[in-house]
Amino acid sequence: MSEKIVIIPTYNEIENIERMVETVMLLQPSLHLLVVDDNSPDGTAGVVEKLQSKYSDRLHILNRTEKNGLGTAYIAGFHWCLERDYKYICEMDCDFSHNPKDLNQLIEQCENGSDMSIGSRYVGGVVNVVNWPMGRVLMSFYASKYVRIVTGMKIYDTTAGFVCYKRETLDSIGIDDIKFKGYAFQIEMKFRTWRKKLKITEVPIIFTDRTLGTSKMSTHIFREALFGVIELKLKSIFGKF
Ligand SMILES: Nc1nc2c(ncn2[C@@H]2O[C@H](COP(=O)(O)OP(=O)(O)O)[C@@H](O)[C@H]2O)c(=O)[nH]1
Ligand SMILES: [Mg+2]
Numbered sequence: 001m002s003e004k005i006v007i008i009p010t011y012n013e014i015e016n017i018e019r020m021v022e023t024v025m026l027l028q029p030s031l032h033l034l035v036v037d038d039n040s041p042d043g044t045a046g047v048v049e050k051l052q053s054k055y056s057d058r059l060h061i062l063n064r065t066e067k068n069g070l071g072t073a074y075i076a077g078f079h080w081c082l083e084r085d086y087k088y089i090c091e092m093d094c095d096f097s098h099n100p101k102d103l104n105q106l107i108e109q110c111e112n113g114s115d116m117s118i119g120s121r122y123v124g125g126v127v128n129v130v131n132w133p134m135g136r137v138l139m140s141f142y143a144s145k146y147v148r149i150v151t152g153m154k155i156y157d158t159t160a161g162f163v164c165y166k167r168e169t170l171d172s173i174g175i176d177d178i179k180f181k182g183y184a185f186q187i188e189m190k191f192r193t194w195r196k197k198l199k200i201t202e203v204p205i206i207f208t209d210r211t212l213g214t215s216k217m218s219t220h221i222f223r224e225a226l227f228g229v230i231e232l233k234l235k236s237i238f239g240k241f
Contacts, residue, residue: 003085003088004028004030004086004087004090005031005086006034007035007077007078007081007092008036008091008092008093009036009093010035010037010040011038012040012042012044012216013040013094014040014044016096017035017047019096021048021055021059022051023100024100025055025059027100027104028104031103034060034061034081035094036062036074036076038073039066045063048061060080062077064076069182070161071178071182075175075176077091078175079175086167087166087167088166089165090103090106090164090165091162092162096212097209097210098161098162099205102205103164105119106118106164107164109201110164110166114200114201116163116164116165116166116199117163118155118190119203120160121140121157121205122144122156122157123157123202123203126204127141128205128206129206129209130206130209131208131211132209143183144156144157146229147187150230151191151194151233158186159183159186161186162205163186163189173189173192173196174192180228182217182220182224183222183225184228187228187229187232192241195236
């Protein structure tokens with residue numbers, strides 16, 4: 001049984017999925033991959049299922065019936081992994097914004113004592129983002145700052161979606177109570193880990209915006225994060241965690 005797995009949520013990633021699977025399979029012979037697909041109309045799941053004959057014991061898929069947001073896809077994926085024996089459980093996007101090679105570093109941090117390691121775009125005030133329009137870079141950078149100020153978390157990239165967790169972390173932070181679906185989900189995962197005083201490490205990475213396929217970011221997801229952060233802080237003040 002392997003100890004390490006990366007979860008990739010997908011919705012209409014037909015342009016990226018095959019190269020992504022092949023890239024992850026080449027990284028470390030012991031690394032497993034779980035794709036959580038929300039019945040993508042473009043047939044993303046079919047490509048994964050075809051590749052399973054080549055990587056039968058390392059490539060897994062969880063098919064959900066409808067698009068229900070990245071947060072719930074991850075929670076389903078976390079449960080799938082926790083029901084098995086994985087010790088290190090990572091999350092990564094399918095669009096190559098995260099360089100799969102950086103997974104090695106994230107896993108290594110957890111092997112060396114971190115409870116959560118984050119692939120961070122903004123560590124030390126440096127902005128490591130390639131290909132985003134300046135407006136989006138500034139929005140994301142200041143959003144991260146806003147979250148840091150409201151929540152008090154000492155984390156630079158609070159909305160990052162490139163993370164490795166020790167299984168004990170996922171076991172202990174109450175993942176089933178999270179209702180958020182977009183960036184707010186990523187923020188709450190960090191907030192819960194931080195509130196438990198677990199060890200969080202940020203690893204600097206370079207984030208490159210997708211060149212193929214389209215973003216699923218929406219104003220709804222943005223609003224959820226904007227107000228969700230305040231909700232999180234209030235809940236924690238009134239002891240609702
Ligand atoms: N299963 C699932 N995956 C999703 C959903 N929304 C986004 N994703 C995936 O989550 C990852 C990040 O989404 P992306 O559109 O790149 O967001 P952005 O980077 O914030 O623009 C990609 O792998 C998407 O395919 C969803 O509702 N369900
Ligand atoms: Mg993306």
